[in-house]
Amino acid sequence: MVVRIHTVAFEGIEVVPVEVEVALAQGLPAFSVVGLPDKAVAESRERVRAALGAIGLGLPPKRITVNLAPADLPKEGSHFDLPIALGLMAALGLVPAEELDGYVALGELSLDGRLNPVAGVLNAAVAAVADERGLICPARSGPEAAWAGNPAVLAPASLIALVNHFKGTQLLDTPRPRPPTESGAAPDLRDVKGQESAKRALEIAAAGGHHLLMQGSPGSGKSMLAARLPGLLPPLEPAEALELSLVLSVAGQLNDGTITRERPFRNPHHSASQAALVGGGQRAKPGEVSLAHRGVLFLDELPEFQRAALEALRQPIESGRAVVARANAHVSYPARFQLVAAMNPCRCGYLDDAGRACAKAPRCAADYQNRLSGPLLDRFDLFVDVPAVSVADLALPAPAEGSREVAARVAAARAIQARRFTGTGLSTNAELEGEALDRHASPDEAGRKLMLEAADRLRLSARGYHRVLKVARTIADLAGGGGVGRIHVAEALSLRRRAPVQ
CATH class of the missing domain: 3.40.50.300 (P-loop containing nucleotide triphosphate hydrolases)
Incomplete structure (x- = not known):
């Protein structure tokens, strides 16, 4: 029997779905993690073993193989601890594998079974919403996951709390997003x-x-x-x-x-x-x-x-x-x-x-x-x-x-x-380019004449020429948002770089 648990890997801020496949087979006792794991993922074997032992669960004397699919995608980070542990418990019949299929799981395990926060929970929560799945994450990451608007978020503080939730002896509260932070008054x-x-x-x-x-x-x-x-x-x-x-x-x-x-x-x-x-x-x-x-x-x-x-x-x-x-x-x-x-x-x-x-x-x-x-x-x-x-x-x-x-x-x-x-x-005006720049930042005739004269005198590059137009557009916006005139171009040129010291 092979149990599959959904989790994620990260490529930048993009989320890549990963399946943690757990298989128990007869043979010499072993615990192998394959699928291009980095050092942190490879060490998850010891953290998972200790965390399961802390809640009174010993690994059976069998050959345990954990595959992180797709196998050719590098896996990094400690957030694979929780899905590996859930896969093992599902394979042993301690948690229902069919219910876990509706969740994406990520989290780091302490040796005593507590769940530690990990990076990327918000990204994983957004991806889980798009995939119509819930999310299982550490309690301290719960408010972060709640910002994705997914009602099916489980945020246990420990592995045993999650097991009790699936057994029905302990219900986990749905985490709520914390109010946006305010750093206080900025310098005046x-x-x-x-x-x-x-x-x-x-x-x-x-x-x-x-x-x-x-x-x-x-x-x-x-x-x-x-x-x-x-x-x-x-x-x-x-x-x-x-x-x-x-x-x-x-x-x-x-x-x-x-x-x-x-x-x-x-x-x-x-x-x-x-x-x-x-x-x-x-x-x-x-x-x-x-x-x-x-x-x-x-x-x-x-x-x-x-x-x-x-x-x-x-x-x-x-x-x-x-x-x-x-x-x-x-x-x-x-x-x-x-x-x-x-x-x-x-x-x-x-x-x-x-x-x-x-x-x-x-x-x-x-x-x-x-x-x-x-x-x-x-x-x-x-x-x-x-x-x-x-x-x-x-x-x-x-x-x-x-x-x-x-x-x-x-x-x-x-x-x-x-x-x-x-x-x-x-x-913002700083993002203007191409046709949009011509449409929104072209000066009037007097401003255009001044730009042509100044561009030759200041030896402006094409990039410098366009940046002066963008600044002139902003100066005009500060003046009320009318057309770009000579006075706006003149101030923009006054803020352009002069020749370096010789």
Whole structure:
């Protein structure tokens, strides 16, 4: 007799159905797991054996074979513990195999029979709903699974609780989703004194989802400005929140099964590797670009990052997806993020201060800025200088306008874009391209003439030309959503990158 239990494997955020086949046969006692298991899956034999022993069940002296089908698909993770244990108990007649056929099971076993939470429960729950099956998962993962809207979710705290449920001696309550988390008040833009040009660039970036690069001396407020960007952004739409939650679930970062409608703000250290930024590693996990999906990825001290890691950002910036290709894995994660970066003008940071600049200025600035490739810089929509703040500015009272007022203008501009892009799959001006860009962002005659003159003078690439049009469209939306005019194009051009220091 062969018992089959349904479970899943993961390829990115996609769910691949897997059947755990358990067979007991006569022969020398053995316990084999086949079907391309990784180390964690192979070790499940000992965890399952100990967990079954903890509830008073010993394995029979038979040849036990567990096959994970399809056999040519690599299996990774400890979530195969529970389906293997259920398959063994069904083969021994302790739980009804016909009832288990209506569920997808995943969970990690402790040696005492408790069920530990695992990654990817939300993804598995969504797939189970589509397959018209229930889900069996650990109790701590139950609220996460409940977000999929599947009423048939069993979330036991231990293996014995699940056995008692199927015997009818203990009924498991249906888990309920926890309310979305709130991280509290974001830092207020009112805390930033001076830097009016940078604040305007931050507002434009928030309104259109544009990539922003800030350059200035140490202590001028670049990181302070970036930290206030989340407070200007509108909350995630339900579909966006679900998409982000699927990424966080696979990464094991959906804390306590709660989701959030706040846009993510990721701030990795400049020592981060290429795999940490774009995804990869032995198990092809999502990187920072995917964990920042529909939110902000802030890279402070941009030239200090590894060059290979920065160059790997170019493809996700353009496509909105991070593709991780390995010999045994080829997975794709969503990565529609907003890149905000900050850098000093040179290594010492004081290029514009003759009294503090190093002896190598201005040559050191050219060497430092040349760490960033032209193709990467060309992908930024906005460039803004953040000069040092004078003591006189710091002594001034707090600005009258803070994050609340700017966020209201951003929300109005985003509402205009939402109406404009209804049914197109686009959400912000930064995503415009092709025919949609021509239709929605073409300037009037005066603006077109200015664009042609500036494109030649600034030696804009085709990508740079289109990005200026996108920014101009956002500036027009902040002004009320009319046509793109010369004044909007002029401001967009003023925020374009200038020639590098020589």
